[in-house]
Amino acid sequence: MAGTFNPGAIAKSIVNYYSSGGVQYAGSAGIAALAKLILSGALTAGAYSAALVSVSGPGVLNLAYAYANDATSRTMGLKVVLDGTTVFDAVSDACTTQYNGVIAVGYNESNAILAYQPLVFNSTMALYVKSSLSETDKITLAYAYETR
Amino acid sequence: METYEVTENGQVYTVTEGAFGHITKELKMSDEQKAILAAQAAQAAQVSDPLAEIKTRLDKIDADLAVIKLNTKK
Numbered sequence: 001m002a003g004t005f006n007p008g009a010i011a012k013s014i015v016n017y018y019s020s021g022g023v024q025y026a027g028s029a030g031i032a033a034l035a036k037l038i039l040s041g042a043l044t045a046g047a048y049s050a051a052l053v054s055v056s057g058p059g060v061l062n063l064a065y066a067y068a069n070d071a072t073s074r075t076m077g078l079k080v081v082l083d084g085t086t087v088f089d090a091v092s093d094a095c096t097t098q099y100n101g102v103i104a105v106g107y108n109e110s111n112a113i114l115a116y117q118p119l120v121f122n123s124t125m126a127l128y129v130k131s132s133l134s135e136t137d138k139i140t141l142a143y144a145y146e147t148r
Numbered sequence: 149m150e151t152y153e154v155t156e157n158g159q160v161y162t163v164t165e166g167a168f169g170h171i172t173k174e175l176k177m178s179d180e181q182k183a184i185l186a187a188q189a190a191q192a193a194q195v196s197d198p199l200a201e202i203k204t205r206l207d208k209i210d211a212d213l214a215v216i217k218l219n220t221k222k
Contacts, residue, residue: 037185037188038174038175038177038181038185039175039177039181039184039185042159050156050159053172053173053174053175054173054174055172055173056170056171056172057166057169057171058170059170069184069188140188147166
């Protein structure tokens with residue numbers, strides 16, 4: 001179809017260390033050179049935010065992770081929706097370390113570099129975060145995508 | 149390309165309509181929020197210097213060499 005990026009099958013699920021409650025170093029801005037960072041804004045305990053980032057149109061999601069901005073104990077959730085399918089929806093174990101969190105898309109290398117894990121989407125992409133606490137800007141969402 | 153802002157549920161988003169039909173919407177960061185992120189970047193740059201360990205070892209080698217030279221002169 002003209003104008004549609006269609007290199008192959010679209011991801012239907014992402015399974016990795018973080019998809020079943022794992023939590024560990026997910027990045028500080030040492031990897032910000034690869035990712036765009038935004039704070040979560042206001043979150044209500046246990047509820048996903050409205051999409052912090054969304055794209056309408058074809059593209060590739062290369063990175064998506066979330067981390068805590070302080071050491072307050074909390075769990076964090078990260079949800080990735082591609083073409084209307086929730087491909088990643090995981091809540092971390094209790095996190096008590098700044099910069100620890102959840103990586104949905106990408107690979108952590110040497111705690112300093114995050115490698116791209118390109119996931120294509122044909123029509124839409126959206127990213128959501130949540131916290132076990134009602135709080136504002138205590139979680140950073142990091143991501144990298146390209147439109148095609 | 150057209151960029152504008154929308155407010156939904158008290159949050160401000162930046163919407164960009166691209167030349168190829170894409171529409172992106174991202175939570176807009178205030179100057180205060182940008183400052184928080186910039187501080188993270190500065191902090192991380194310090195802790196994630198990939199040459200830090202090598203620099204430390206070189207400093208130790210320099211110190212050891214100084215001791216060796218001193219002992220040699222004796």
